[in-house]
Amino acid sequence: MMKILVCGANGFIGRHLCLHLQAAGHRVLRGIRPGVPATCPAPDDVWMDFSSDTQTTIWESRLQQAGQIDVIINAIGILHESGKQTFEAIHRDAPIAMYQAAQRLGITRIVQISALGGNQDVQIHEGMSPYLRTKRETDLFLLQSDLSALILCPSLIVGLDGISSRFFRVLASLPVLLIPGDGQQRLQPVHIDDLCEAVVRWLSHPADKTVTLDVVGPCAMTYTEMLGNYRQLMGLQPGHVLRIPLWIMHTAAGLSRFFPQRLLSHDSLRMLENHNVADPAPLQQLLARPSRNKESWFPQIPASMLASEALLKWHLMCYRSTLALIWIVTAVLSLGLYPIQDSLQLLQALPVPASLQLPLLYSAGVLDGLLGLACIVFPSRKLWVFQLGLIGVYSLLIALYLPQFWLHPFGPILKNVAIVALLISLISTDRKAS
Structure with a gap:
């Protein structure tokens, strides 16, 4: 049994990681941001705020107070900047400060949730979005450190309670499918359970070096095909398609900053245009089984239930x-x-x-x-x-x-x-x- 700190435990990825790790017999400390309602608060929850906790001394004190920790998992990330929540602070400064403190305290095993595209280039280039660039800078720190880290680079993550999955189910349930550009952007959605099981299996084996792993589903599909699959899983007939020029999408992304939403942004559109695909074999090798296919994204969930939620x-x-x-x-x-x-x-x-x-x-x-x-x-x-x-x-x-x-x-x-x-x-x- 390991004692594992999961940063971002109230988020979609962090929440599922906690469940899988606890099911595997590990003791989980939940890292939660102050002001975010916690599900069933526990006395050993660790309060943290990546927007301001960018000093190594802060993390040394916090990690010491938490007791002997074996593994740190960073599942915190943002798609939009807002106030103090900047890409530099959330994706780079706070994680690196935390990892430096971990090194000083002898915590050597790290799991970093990055993004597909963030580890594809050896060098950081000007064409990278701020989202990917800051993710990549933290990944490079881990690659150059003495820590034993698993850097996960997931494509779109599918899950019943995932924000993006809910968003795409809503889009797929519309009478007319709104398609950005030509709709041929290639994606390789992966199920949240596959990502979590990959972490559990990696932790069960000794590791002495940092590795990166592209976390993708078994087959690539276009954006249009992905919406069609969501529609099929909801038991809906194929819908009509309306293609929206990308310049209109980017204009809408600029305006969307003023509305209460977290998915549509210039960075998310750029990532969509970059074709997020990779070889599924390394993930399947770690899992020792095929990753979940598109037909089994929502097992045992009636199509009518999926459709009702999306339509509502x-x-x-x-x-x-x-x-x-x-x-x-x-x-x-x-x-x-x-x-x-x-x-x-x-x-x-x-x-x-x-x-x-x-x-x-x-x-x-x-x-x-x-x-x-x-x-x-x-x-x-x-x-x-x-x-x-x-x-x-x-x-x-x-x-x-x-x-x-x-x-x-x-x-x-x-x-x-x-x-x-x-x-x-x-x-x-x-x-x-x-």
Whole structure:
């Protein structure tokens, strides 16, 4: 039995590594970033923040406090930079400081989760994305050190609870498949269980030097074929294809920085364009079996369950987008597109002094606009509850002072029933704490 520190234990890869290592009889210390909710917190969890823990002395103290550690696994990585979370800090400075501290304390076995493409070139070149360059710099440190390290270079990782897998299942479930460029980018997805088993098997054998391992599935496929496979696993018929020029994708990637998502970025698009494929034989040799094929990505999971989750995701996106459009258009109409005098005439029915009617109209318009933007940028349960309450107040005021609109042949108020239904759906499916 080994005592193993898994950095990034709350992430997709780290979480699965912990389960596999514990099943193999090892004692696992979970490295978790402060502020990230921990699943079943344990007293020996190790708190760490790669965005600021870039000094060797910090890691020496932390590792000493954790007791005798046999192995350190680094499963921390980001696709987007945000504030202090830079590629240099997360992928290079903090890991290297941690590995230097490990050397001083006699911890010699390391597992570094890198990326396919990060170890293909002997030299770092200017064409590398910041994501790959910083990964590569840490890999080179390990290759030049006296540590015994396993540097894993995975392609796209498939798993039921993986963020990227969920994202691709959503894309594959759309009525029209959105394909970047010609869709012929080559990929070699690997299942998360294969990656974790490779780590467990490597740890079961003595190692005296650093090795790199491309972690890929048994066969390469194009991006279009990958989405088609996801669609087939969900029991959906082949869909229509819409090819999106890459310049539009990169423009969208630039704008995506302002939205709450972690997958679409310039770096992720560049990695997609670089054809992430490799020889599957070394991984299969370590596993002593074939790696999992594309037909068995989600064993024992009914296709209907996979499809329901994916469909719900983009249905909810449609709900949020619809609400955003309604609030923003209402704001534009209130702020002047609809004649101001006509709006003020409607407000005269309310018990509001004439001097306050114009400020009230503009305030309501600004509020509606902010609510529309919040639907896109800050979706949350609190937002949906607030909107539900606001619609209730609006409807009550109209019922009391403008009851004729309830009988209007175009049904302007009755349409609120549909909006209320959307909000109730969003509230009931929001998994975040309110």
